[in-house]
Amino acid sequence: MTRERLVAGVKAGVTSVHGLIAQGRGEAFDYLIGEQSHPFALTAVEAAAALLLRARHPVISVNGNVAALAPREIVRLATLVGGALEVNIFHSSKRREQAIRSALEEAGATRVLMPTKKAVLPGLDHNRRFIHPEGIAKADVVFVPLEDGDRCEALRAAGKEVITVDLNPLSRTARTATITIVDNLVRCLPLLSERVIALQQLGPASWAKSLSLYHHSRILKAAEEKIRAARS
Ligand code: ATP
Numbered sequence: 001m002t003r004e005r006l007v008a009g010v011k012a013g014v015t016s017v018h019g020l021i022a023q024g025r026g027e028a029f030d031y032l033i034g035e036q037s038h039p040f041a042l043t044a045v046e047a048a049a050a051l052l053l054r055a056r057h058p059v060i061s062v063n064g065n066v067a068a069l070a071p072r073e074i075v076r077l078a079t080l081v082g083g084a085l086e087v088n089i090f091h092s093s094k095r096r097e098q099a100i101r102s103a104l105e106e107a108g109a110t111r112v113l114m115p116t117k118k119a120v121l122p123g124l125d126h127n128r129r130f131i132h133p134e135g136i137a138k139a140d141v142v143f144v145p146l147e148d149g150d151r152c153e154a155l156r157a158a159g160k161e162v163i164t165v166d167l168n169p170l171s172r173t174a175r176t177a178t179i180t181i182v183d184n185l186v187r188c189l190p191l192l193s194e195r196v197i198a199l200q201q202l203g204p205a206s207w208a209k210s211l212s213l214y215h216h217s218r219i220l221k222a223a224e225e226k227i228r229a230a231r232s
Contacts, residue, residue, distance in 0.1 A: 002069060002186055003027075009068025013099040016091050019065045022146060029167035030184050032230040033223070037191060040222040041183035047214035048143070048163045048179050049195035050207035055141035055161075058083035059113075063090070065146045066185065067100040071107035073189035074145075078109070080196045083143070086113040086135035090148060092127035123154040136160075144177075145185050152176045165189075169223035179214060182223035 006023050009015030037045075052058050060078045062085055067074075078085045087100045101112045115130035119137035122129075128151050131137050142155055145165035149172025155162050156176055164177040165185050174180045181188050199206055 002184075006065065006068050009064060012068075012103070013096055014103050015064035015068045016089070016093075016096065018091060019063075019068070022065060026146070026167040026184065029227065032227045033167070033182070034226075034230070035184070037183050037187050038223070038226060040219045040226070041181050041188060042191070043214055044179055044181040044219055045183075045188055045191050045195055046199075046210045048181060049192055049199050050210035051141055051161060051163060051179060052077075052081040052083065052143065052196060053199055054204070054207050054211075055081070055083070055139075057139050058141045058143065059135050059139035060085050061088045061136060061142055061144040061147075062086065062100060062104060062112075063088060063146060064096060064100060067103045069185055070189050071103050073186075073193065075104055075107045075109045077143070077189060077193050077196065080193055080200075084111070084113050084132075084135045084139075085109055086115075086132050088115060088128055088131070088136070088144075088151075090126065090128055090151075121151070121154050121158060123157055124150060129154075144173075147173045147177075149173045149176060169220045169227070174220060178216070180216065180220060182219070 006015055058081050060083050087097050104112050113132035113135040116132050119131045119133040120129045121131050141161045143163045147164050152162055152173040153176050162177040163179045164173050165181045166174045169182045
């Protein structure tokens, strides 16, 4: 079903053909972790919910894979954390950017920020450097699922906290982010929204606790160990 959603995304002009290859890489890792949300993912989900709630200006960055796989869930998350949705794609295409915007609006988004030439993310030399002055440019926390390593590094270098979702715990993105959820996007987004609702009710003291329980290198190591154990 997930694969079909991406194929439909390509047909609708939302997802690039390169997005299919990225999905294939993700699926390979998902088989190795048994297609389940493990404790290393749940701890990261908890910390991600806390960081998004604590943020002054959270932004959710959406690419063609995310828009095809989970448009309703990503819009729901943005609404729950009071964050802006911003379109950002690797391979430059105004038409595809608009298709992603339409997919998000159809899923209930009322405001979708688009890349502009008024603000840039330093350190990138491709389409991804264009950002919105009221979105990623101002953000203190950016949620960037299924991201590439260059952009994740550029966001961190710009002083932003980065939360990602990446089934490959060895990728540059997974290693560079502040918080990495090693899980399938379609499985972890509903869990993330649930935790946002629960932690919102508990209040800021609980956010600090959830964040203190997250140790980035330990989480990545646990995910890598799970994958290596799958071989034996
Ligand atoms: P990096 O540049 O970070 O070293 P990369 O070259 O693989 O990694 P991308 O192709 O942009 O960069 O990253 C996509 C990442 O998302 C891959 O690591 C892939 O395993 C992962 N991925 C793909 N589909 C999913 C999914 N549905 N859920 C979670 N992760 C996924």
